Amino acid sequence: MTGLEKTEARKCKILESAARIFSEKGFQDATISEIAKAASVSDAFVYEYFSTKENLLFSIPRKHLQQLHENLNFHLKLIRGAVNKLHATLYMQLLYYSEHPEFTAVLLLILKHNRKFIDTEAHKEIRDYLKIVDRCISEGAESGEIHPDIDPYYLRATLIGSLEHIVINWLLRGKPEDLMDAFEPMFEICLKLIQKKPEAYSCPLLFQKNVQ
Amino acid sequence: MTGLEKTEARKCKILESAARIFSEKGFQDATISEIAKAASVSDAFVYEYFSTKENLLFSIPRKHLQQLHENLNFHLKLIRGAVNKLHATLYMQLLYYSEHPEFTAVLLLILKHNRKFIDTEAHKEIRDYLKIVDRCISEGAESGEIHPDIDPYYLRATLIGSLEHIVINWLLRGKPEDLMDAFEPMFEICLKLIQKKPEAYSCPLLFQKNVQ
Amino acid sequence: MTGLEKTEARKCKILESAARIFSEKGFQDATISEIAKAASVSDAFVYEYFSTKENLLFSIPRKHLQQLHENLNFHLKLIRGAVNKLHATLYMQLLYYSEHPEFTAVLLLILKHNRKFIDTEAHKEIRDYLKIVDRCISEGAESGEIHPDIDPYYLRATLIGSLEHIVINWLLRGKPEDLMDAFEPMFEICLKLIQKKPEAYSCPLLFQKNVQ
Amino acid sequence: MTGLEKTEARKCKILESAARIFSEKGFQDATISEIAKAASVSDAFVYEYFSTKENLLFSIPRKHLQQLHENLNFHLKLIRGAVNKLHATLYMQLLYYSEHPEFTAVLLLILKHNRKFIDTEAHKEIRDYLKIVDRCISEGAESGEIHPDIDPYYLRATLIGSLEHIVINWLLRGKPEDLMDAFEPMFEICLKLIQKKPEAYSCPLLFQKNVQ
C-alpha cells in the first residue's frame, strides 16, 4: 500500500467511524476524540482532512451519493419503461439504505433536517440524485405510462416522502426488521398512483405477482 | 388572575419561547438563558417546571397535540365517510402546522428524529393521534371506500410520509410559500391511492371538483 | 459585607491575580485556570466579568490609572510652578510604579507594545494621563520656566521615554533595587532640559535660533 | 552558488520571514508553518537551524546587530569629538531602525520586554552595542564636552529611552511618517543635556547649521 493509498484509507476510516458514531449518538453527543479513537487516528489527524466537526459531518454523504449515483446510472441504461426505471431507482435506493444503515441514519436523521446542510455542496448532490426520479416521472408522463394529470412535483414528494418515512421508522423503531420487506407493499401503493389504467400495461412490472 | 393561572401562563410562555428558539437555532445551539430571557423569567425558574433542557424540549408538543386531537375529535363526529374523514384529518393537520410553524419545526425537524423522544409520553400521544388516521383507513376499508387490497400500514406511511415531506420542504426551503397551497395537489394524489374505482363512489367526496 | 461588595471584591481579586500572573509569565503563558485559582474563584466565574482572556488583560489598567489620575489632580492643585508640577507628576508616577510592580509590568512589558491595546478605552485613559504632562509643559513654556524653543512633543517623549526606560530596566534587571533611587538623578537630567536659566548662559547655545 | 551558500541563503530567508511575520502578528499569533511557507521551506527545515520557535525569535537580531555594529565602528573612527560621535551613533541607529522596520518591531515590541531574552547571547550583543554609547559619553566627560556632573548611566538611559520611545510611537501609531524627521528635534533636546558650555566645543558639530 503506497503512502497515498494508506492516507486515503485512513480518511475513509474516519468517515466510517464518524458515520457510525454520529448515527448512534447524534451530532452533538458524539465527540471528535471518540471518532478519532474509533478510526485509530489522533484527534489532530481528523483535522488534517476535515476543517471542523461540522465539515466532517457534511463530508459523510459524498462517497455514498456518488456510489449510489453511479450504480443507478449504470442500471437505468439497461431498463426500459419509466415505471420500471422508477421501480429500479427506488429499489436500489432502499437497498443502499438497508445495506448502509449508519450512513442512512446520518443522512435521514441528522443531515436532512439541518438548515446549514442545505447550502452545502453535498446537498446539491442529493438534489442531483432526485433529478433521476424526476426524469423517470417526466419520461413516464410523456410515454403515457404515468397519468399526465398527476403533478410531477407532488408525485415525487409522495414517493420520496413515503420511502423515507418507512426508512426512518426502520431506523428508529426497527420495523420492519428487514427494510427490504417494506419495498413491495410500498411500491404497490405507489403503482396505484402512477398507473394510468390497469389494463394499460404494455410491459408487465417486474414485481407484479399476478398479471393477466 | 389567580396565582395558579399566572403560574400556568408563565409555564406556557416558557414553552412558547422554547419552541421559537429551538425552531430557530436547533436544540443544541439554543440556550436555557436565551429561552428564559425570551419568556421573561429567570434561568432557574425554567427548572421549576422542566427538570432538564431535554425535558423542556419534550414538553413542547403536549399542548399542541391535545389541541389538535380535540379539534379532530370534534370535527370528525360531524363528517361521514372514511375518505372525507381522512381528508379532514390531513387538512386539519396541515392547517395546524401552517399556523404553528415553530411547533412544527420542533416536531418535524428535531423531535421526530430523536431516539430518546420515542420512549417519551409525548411520543405516545403522537402515536395515539396516528390511530385516528388508522381508524379512518380501516373504516374506509370496511365500508368499501378504500380498496381492501391496500395494506393499511403502508397506506398510512404514504399519507403521513408525503405530508411530512412537504411540510419539511416548506420549513427548510420555504416552498410553497403558503403551506396550504400544497394540500389539494397532495391529496389528489392520495385519492388515487384510496379510490377503489371511480364509479364506486356511493357518496361523492366533498372536495371533488368534477363529480358526475 | 453586602453581596455587591463581595462581588466587587472578587472582581478586584481576579484583576490582582491576573496582574500578578501576567506579569510573571506573560500573557500567553498565563492560563485562566491559574488566574482563577489564584483568585480563589472558578474558571467560569472569571468569564462573568471579563468576556475573554484578552479583555481581562485590558481591564487591568483602569483602576490603577484612575487612582493615579485622581492622586495627581489632587496634588497638582497644591503645587505652584510648572517645573514643580512636572517634578511632582513624574515623581508620583514613578512612585506608583514602584509600589505596584505587577501592574507596572503588565502595563510596560505587555500592554504598551500591544497593537490591539491602542484601540482600547484603557489606552485612551493613558493618553488622557499624558495630557497632564503636556499641560505642565505648556504652562511652563508660557510662564517662562521652560525654554520656549523646546519642542513640547519631543520634550514629553524624552521625559516619558527615559522614565519608562528606567522602569523597564528595574522590572527586568532589578536595577536599581529601589526604583525611587533613580528619580533624583533622572530628574536632574530632565531639569537640564527644562531650565531656562537665562543668566547662566555665558554664550548662546549653538542651536538656539534667536538669541537675545 | 555553492551548497553552503544556498543553505546560508535559506537560513537568512527564514530569519527575514520570521521577522516580518513576528512583527505583524506578534510572537504567539505567528506560526512556524506560516514562516516556513513565507520562506519557501518546509516546517521541519526550520528546525534544522533553529531548535525552537523561541530560538528562532531570539536569532533574529544577531545579523542586524552585527551590521549596525560594524557600520558604527567604521564611521566612528572618522569622527572626532564625543558629541559628534554620539550624534552619529544615534543617527545611525535611528536610520537603521527606519530602514528595517520589521526587525525593529521584533526588537522593540517583542524582544526588549521578554524576560527570557535578557539571558540570551543576543542580548549581550545589545549591551555591547550600548557600550559604544557609554564610551562616547565617558569620552565626552573626560574631554569636557559633556558636563561631568551628569550621571553617565542616566544620561544613556535618557538618550536611549527617548529614542526608543519615539521609535515605538512610529511603529505603533505611524507618527512621524518618516522616522528620520524625528531625529533633529530629539537630538536638539539631547544636546541641551550634554552641553557643558557652548564655548567648550573644541570641534564644531558636523551638522551645525550656522556657525560663526
Added chain:
DNA sequence: CATGAATGAGCCTTCATTCAT
C-alpha cells in the same frame, strides 16, 4: 539533506444545572 505526515498536550470557552437567600 529535506520533508510530509502525524500527534500529544493543553487551553479557552460555554452552559446546563444547583442552591443559598
Added chain:
DNA sequence: AATGAATGAAGGCTCATTCAT
C-alpha cells in the same frame, strides 16, 4: 415563590515539534 450567583465538566481546535523515509 423566585432568582442571582456560581461552577463543574467537557470538548473543539491549534500548533510546536518529531521522525521515518
